[in-house]
Amino acid sequence: MTLFFLNILLAVIWATLWNSFTLLTLAGGFALGFAALWLARGLLAPHYFRAVPAVLALAGFFIVELVKSCILVARDCIAPRPNIHPAIVRMPLDVRSDAEIFLLANLITLTPGTLTLDVAADRSFLLIHAIYATDEAALVAELKAGMEHRVRKVFGT
Incomplete structure (x- = not known):
């Protein structure tokens, strides 16, 4: 730092x-x-030169996800029959440090339509409420391949 x-x-x-x-x-x-x-x-420490581009990639990815989810939630707010399928899903974690879990949980919460409810005491999974959870396995796979993967790149894990 x-x-x-x-x-x-x-x-x-x-x-x-x-x-x-x-x-x-x-x-x-x-x-x-x-x-x-x-x-x-x-x-100097070489991790910094990998972290800055990774932070920029994470920020860009998050902005795109934020815009997409805002549009989906806004559409369902004004629709006469919203197309929501709420569920609470359990997402296993590959990240382990407090900072990684903190960042991932907050990015999920800041994205409209998803909310981090809890972190397991042993840090092995997150409980997430999602309003678009027609396929829970696909939702977890999308979060792991998207946000969690990019958070791991930022921290070099």
Whole structure:
């Protein structure tokens, strides 16, 4: 995480040099700082250079899922006969650390139509309420292949 803060510091220094603290200048400074740190990667921790693209991929994936689920839920809110099949499903976890489980559970909860209800005491599964659970196995497979897979990439597991 210290490389991330160093990258942010480099972005702030870049914006200071240009005397412009716009989002574009800070983003450009962040990109240049990332490139500079990447060039010095032999001296630094290599996980950071895999984590930043993984975080961006997770954010992009989440935004797409968020938009899709918002449209589905909004459609069913105004439909005379909503096409919902609510169920509580048990999703086995491949992630193990508290941070990974926290991030995954919150991403699931933030997506309309799904809600994380509980984490098993032994961290082996999540209980999830979904309003579109016609096929529970397919829902679990979609969550594991989508969100959980990308969360694992972010943390390098």
